[in-house]
Amino acid sequence: MILINLLPHREAARKRRKEAFQATMFASFLIGLAIAGAVYWWFQMMITAQQERNAFLQSEIKVLEEQIKEIATIEDEIAALRARQKAVEDLQSDRNLPVHLLNELVRQIPEGAYVTSIKQTEQVIAMQGVAQSNERVSEMLRNLTDNTPWLSKPELVEIVASNIALSSRDQRRVSTFNLRFRLMRTGEAQKAKDSASATIGK
Structure with a gap:
């Protein structure tokens, strides 16, 4: 027996293809949505983790900044303690400076010159006196420059010719001088002595 299909098979095939296409599109949409959701979730997890790391x-x-502030405070305290320690050491080492000053003045001031006043301001000594001549003042300046490690940088501020009365009949012409120089600290004087010894040794 021969069977003949009189139904519209093309329309039925077209309908099946359309339904299959729609099902495929829907499945693709669901898969794409799932992938997009997974990617979004992964990015959110990454953002959350990064925010936690940032926090x-x-x-x-903040902890380090507090520690740095504490360290800075400690360093300031250490610097203050060192400054106080140096001041105490300077005072202790400089307590004999007046003795060295007077001793060196006795050695370095030549005959024919004498001192009328001495004033000390920190390490600077201002000295006034009288000399028989300008040559005596020059000799004293050379001595203060070259012959002592305790005194340095002598500077003649003023020299004035004047007369002094030795008696009612006898007057003498003299040079009144005003100079200043620097009194070296004990450590500086020791360095100058060592440097001079090394130079002589060579």
């Missing part, structure tokens, strides 16, 4: 770093930075 942790911020808290650690």
Whole structure:
């Protein structure tokens, strides 16, 4: 027996293809939505993790800043203590400076010159006196420059010719001088002595 299909098979095939296409599109949409959701979730997890790391770093930075402030405070205290320690050491080492000053003046002031006043301001000594002549003042300046490690940088501020009365009949012409120089600290004087010894040794 021969069977003949009189139904519209093309329309039925077209309908099946359309339904299959729609099902495929719907499935693709669901898969795409799932992938997009997974990607979004992954990015959110990454953002959350990074925010947590940032928050942790911020808290650690605050802790470090506090520690740095404490260290800076400690360093200031150490610097203040060192400054006080140096001041005490300077005072202790400089307590004999007046003795060295007077001793060196006795050695370095030549005959024919004498001192009328001495004034000390920190390490600078201002000295006034009288000399028989300008040559005596020059000799004294050379002595203060070359012959002592305790006195340095002598500077003649003023020299004036004047007369002094030795008696009612006898007057003498003299040079009144005003000079200043620097009194070296004990450590500086020791360095100058060592440098001079090394130079002589060579």
